Amino acid sequence: SQTIHQWPATLVQPVGSPLSLECTVEGTSNPNLYWYRQAAGRGLQLLFYSVGIGQISSEVPQNLSASRPQDRQFILSSKKLLLSDSGFYLCAWANWGNIQYFGAGTRLSVL
Amino acid sequence: LAKTTQPISMDSYEGQEVNITCSHNNIATNDYITWYQQFPSQGPRFIIQGYKTKVTNEVASLFIPADRKSSTLSLPRVSLSDTAVYYCLVGENSGGYQKVTFGTGTKLQVIP
Numbered sequence: 600s601q602t603i604h605q606w607p608a609t610l611v612q613p614v615g616s617p618l619s620l621e622c623t624v625e626g627t628s629n630p631n632l633y634w635y636r637q638a639a640g641r642g643l644q645l646l647f648y649s650v651g652i653g654q655i656s657s658e659v660p661q662n663l664s665a666s667r668p669q670d671r672q673f674i675l676s677s678k679k680l681l682l683s684d685s686g687f688y689l690c691a692w693a694n695w696g697n698i699q700y701f702g703a704g705t706r707l708s709v710l
Numbered sequence: 711l712a713k714t715t716q717p718i719s720m721d722s723y724e725g726q727e728v729n730i731t732c733s734h735n736n737i738a739t740n741d742y743i744t745w746y747q748q749f750p751s752q753g754p755r756f757i758i759q760g761y762k763t764k765v766t767n768e769v770a771s772l773f774i775p776a777d778r779k780s781s782t783l784s785l786p787r788v789s790l791s792d793t794a795v796y797y798c799l800v801g802e803n804s805g806g807y808q809k810v811t812f813g814t815g816t817k818l819q820v821i822p
Contacts, residue, residue, distance in 0.1 A: 697744075701753025
């Protein structure tokens with residue numbers, strides 16, 4: 600069966616520090632991969648999606664970036680975090696039927 | 711990209727059947743309707759997907775009228791653990807990248 604791993608679960612970072620969140624998927628190949636951010640009490644905002652290795656599309660201009668160095672690995676990064684980057688970050692993968700399966704999420708607090 | 715509209719919130723007593731309706735007036739021919747459930751501090755979880763008429767699984771039923779401009783998620787005999795946010799999404803079921811939008815969903819509060 601397929602599983603998705605996302606870490607860390609919580610993260611507290613100072614403003615201006617770098618960020619690296621990692622997501623890996625097991626049990627499937629060539630999945631579509633997504634990064635979302637959710638502010639408190641709000642819906643999910645799609646940040647990046649990827650349909651293959653090295654193929655990244657950005658939905659929202661910001662100081663975040665994403666990379667897909669391997670088929671089942673998706674990384675969200677920032678060189679310098681802003682206060683506004685705080686939120687709940689979710690990684691997801693989709694199968695051929697486009698049903699998305701989500702990781703447990705990372706709660707990021709930028710102070 | 712079909713836009714969806716659903717109530718912001720609903721309250722229900724334990725043991726009752728809950729129906730959450732989603733409007734998607736500009737749904738395309740190839741679009742499927744998918745519902746997700748999200749608990750606080752967790753990622754959304756797939757509940758059910760359908761194209762037309764009725765779909766039922768162990769968790770819920772999905773009713774889609776002939777014109778497909780709306781859909782209704784039905785949760786039988788809800789319990790307190792069904793308190794969550796429910797999202798309705800519309801998009802193709804054909805692989806590749808399909809942009810879908812998670813709106814604010816419907817916040818269901820189950821009351822004892």
